[in-house]
Amino acid sequence: MGADKVATGTVPDDTVPDDMGASFDLDHADSLDLLRRQTSVLELIAAGTPLAEVLTCVAVALEELIEGSRCSILLLDPATATLHHGAAPSLPAAYSARIDGLPVGPQEGSCGAAAYLGRPVVAADIRVDARWQRFRDVATPHGMRSCWSSPIQGRTGIVGTFAVYHDHPHRPPRRERRLVDRFTHLASVAIDHARLFGALTESEDRFRRAFEDNAVGMVLAGVDGRMVRVNRALRDMLGRTELQLLGCTLDEVVSPTAGAAGQLERPARDGAGSVHYEATARHTDGRAIDLAVAASVVSGADGAPVNLSVNLLDITQRRAAERERRARREAEVARATAEAASRAKSEFVAALNHELRTPLQAITGFTELLRTLDLPPDRRQAALEHIGAATGHVLSMVDDLLDIAKIEADALPIRVEPVELCGLLDEVLALLAPLAGEHNVMLWPPVLASTGPAGRSAVRADRRRLRQVLINLVTNGVRYNRAGGWVEVGARDSGAATVTVAVRDSGRGIPAEMMSRLFTPFDRLSAECSAEPGAGLGLVVARALTQVMGGTLEIRSAAEAGTTAEITLPAAVCG
Numbered sequence: 001m002g003a004d005k006v007a008t009g010t011v012p013d014d015t016v017p018d019d020m021g022a023s024f025d026l027d028h029a030d031s032l033d034l035l036r037r038q039t040s041v042l043e044l045i046a047a048g049t050p051l052a053e054v055l056t057c058v059a060v061a062l063e064e065l066i067e068g069s070r071c072s073i074l075l076l077d078p079a080t081a082t083l084h085h086g087a088a089p090s091l092p093a094a095y096s097a098r099i100d101g102l103p104v105g106p107q108e109g110s111c112g113a114a115a116y117l118g119r120p121v122v123a124a125d126i127r128v129d130a131r132w133q134r135f136r137d138v139a140t141p142h143g144m145r146s147c148w149s150s151p152i153q154g155r156t157g158i159v160g161t162f163a164v165y166h167d168h169p170h171r172p173p174r175r176e177r178r179l180v181d182r183f184t185h186l187a188s189v190a191i192d193h194a195r196l197f198g199a200l201t202e203s204e205d206r207f208r209r210a211f212e213d214n215a216v217g218m219v220l221a222g223v224d225g226r227m228v229r230v231n232r233a234l235r236d237m238l239g240r241t242e243l244q245l246l247g248c249t250l251d252e253v254v255s256p257t258a259g260a261a262g263q264l265e266r267p268a269r270d271g272a273g274s275v276h277y278e279a280t281a282r283h284t285d286g287r288a289i290d291l292a293v294a295a296s297v298v299s300g301a302d303g304a305p306v307n308l309s310v311n312l313l314d315i316t317q318r319r320a321a322e323r324e325r326r327a328r329r330e331a332e333v334a335r336a337t338a339e340a341a342s343r344a345k346s347e348f349v350a351a352l353n354h355e356l357r358t359p360l361q362a363i364t365g366f367t368e369l370l371r372t373l374d375l376p377p378d379r380r381q382a383a384l385e386h387i388g389a390a391t392g393h394v395l396s397m398v399d400d401l402l403d404i405a406k407i408e409a410d411a412l413p414i415r416v417e418p419v420e421l422c423g424l425l426d427e428v429l430a431l432l433a434p435l436a437g438e439h440n441v442m443l444w445p446p447v448l449a450s451t452g453p454a455g456r457s458a459v460r461a462d463r464r465r466l467r468q469v470l471i472n473l474v475t476n477g478v479r480y481n482r483a484g485g486w487v488e489v490g491a492r493d494s495g496a497a498t499v500t501v502a503v504r505d506s507g508r509g510i511p512a513e514m515m516s517r518l519f520t521p522f523d524r525l526s527a528e529c530s531a532e533p534g535a536g537l538g539l540v541v542a543r544a545l546t547q548v549m550g551g552t553l554e555i556r557s558a559a560e561a562g563t564t565a566e567i568t569l570p571a572a573v574c575g
Contacts, residue, residue, distance in 0.1 A: 026175065034179070034182060037065075040057065042189075052086070052087060055086045058186055058187050059071040066164065070088075071088070071165070072165065073152075073160060076160050081104045082101050082103055086160060086191075095144075098135075099111075104116045109147070110149035110163060111161040113131050114150060114151045115161050122171060122172065123148065124170060125146060125169040126146060126147060127145065145169050148171075149162065149163040159192070159195075164176070164180060212231050212232060214231055217233045217313070218311055219231075225250045225308065226247060227250060237283070238281060253281060254312065256279045260278060263277040273297070275296075278290070289314055290319045291313065293310065293311070293312055294313075363391060370383055414548055416462055416549060417463070418572035419466055419572070421491050421499070421501065422448060424467060424470070425446035425501075428471055436487070440484055441483075448490065457491070459499045460549075460570040460572040461549045468542075473542060476538065476563075477565075481506060485507060487505045488504045500567065501566070502565070502566045503566075504564045505563055507562055509557045509563055510555075519543055546569070550570055554566050
């Protein structure tokens with residue numbers, strides 16, 4: 001652009017001569033006139049006058065100060081990089097219409113070039129200025145011979161251009177440049193204010209629409225919780241009018257659920273950002289409403305809380321659906337439990353029938369044999385022993401079944417007291433020593449590992465029932481062991497005021513796939529094929545008795561690796 005010369009060829013059209021610098025000051029009359037006109041424009045801006053009227057006032061004021069001038073203000077559309085009509089009170093309407101939408105570029109007249117270059121552009125004679133080649137035929141019919149344009153700098157960059165036209169070749173002197181500089185700044189203030197005000201108005205309108213038309217109940221409340229604005233959804237939700245709600249505190253209308261009291265005050269008090277909690281409300285017709293509440297702070301310009309924005313979502317139907325699903329699940333579980341109990345009862349009766357029928361058939365058979373045949377003494381004695389063994393098996397099974405029934409009915413008499421383990425373990429091992437001898441299994445002496453400060457050698461239990469449990473576990477360890485094997489009984493302080501009694505054996509162990517069947521009544525884990533007696537109730541009774549005494553029974557085993565049964569009971573100190 002610097003190569004483009006004015007008609008005289010002395011100064012580039014877009015260059016500011018040194019004698020037109022910023023050091024030039026207006027005379028007193030101009031300053032007073034400028035001040036008066038600036039005041040009028042600022043009053044229009046403060047009153048919210050539409051931008052077109054404010055810019056027209058700016059253009060007219062400058063035209064009155066620069067004799068023979070006609071002024072134009074174009075506004076930049078940054079999205080399309082084009083300039084559009086803002087104000088041109090003295091320009092022909094046809095000309096304004098032709099340049100509306102002027103592109104920004106170095107060869108797009110004075111205004112397009114000024115917006116492109118970001119500095120004033122002077123076309124002292126439009127007829128010879130290269131930048132006016134496309135627009136010369138548009139301007140000259142309306143008597144325009146010169147145009148100089150200044151970019152209007154806003155807060156975010158160039159927002160438009162301010163052009164001054166004359167009907168003869170003209171280069172602006174220092175006074176005109178200073179006046180245009182002042183009025184260009186005034187125009188930038190007006191444009192920035194209009195855009196900010198427009199953005200604010202648009203934002204307020206969006207908020208108003210989003211607030212009033214929202215399907216979720218919304219409240220704008222003071223930091224004290226008093227409602228200052230409510231939307232239609234909330235009014236419909238509660239069946240109340242705006243007059244009935246405004247001025248009330250939110251807590252007067254909405255009741256937080258248990259544990260959520262005081263949540264509404266947290267955002268303003270603690271700077272919690274936003275809080276979420278559940279509450280209930282009541283419609284004017286008496287219906288209860290379940291609500292999900294979200295509250296956040298609205299801060300002022302200084303960052304201090306000025307309002308609370310509260311959303312209230314009606315979740316009554318969701319909660320009802322959840323209750324219905326939960327009820328269905330509970331009904332399904334209850335039905336499945338009842339069906340499982342019915343199947344278990346049928347299986348139990350069938351197993352019991354089998355377990356009772358076998359010894360009873362033995363008793364019947366040997367009794368018939370003794371009644372009908374004259375047996376020699378040795379065979380007679382063997383028959384009586386078989387009858388006795390079968391009878392003992394039936395009685396033992398009946399006792400176990402009675403124990404299970406009493407435990408399930410919570411009717412088993414239990415007398416919990418401190419039980420000294422050393423003597424009890426010795427007693428159990430002595431009782432089972434003959435059985436161990438028959439199976440060629442060694443019973444190792446009990447090992448008591450005490451780590452407690454008082455030497456926890458006692459537990460709190462029912463002595464007779466604990467003895468029953470230990471006999472069952474040691475008996476299993478002997479019967480299902482291998483010849484030359486061993487059974488070890490020991491006790492240790494297991495911490496947390498408990499003592500663990502462990503029964504370990506060197507038997508063949510229990511395969512992993514059978515572990516889940518350990519406590520199934522009458523399931524002997526295929527041991528029914530062996531010569532060892534039993535009904536498959538021992539472990540069931542042992543665990544039930546242990547639990548009744550406030551303890552636990554756990555079994556650990558692996559095929560060919562032996563079995564360990566651990567009873568954990570509350571510790572006691574024998575005094």
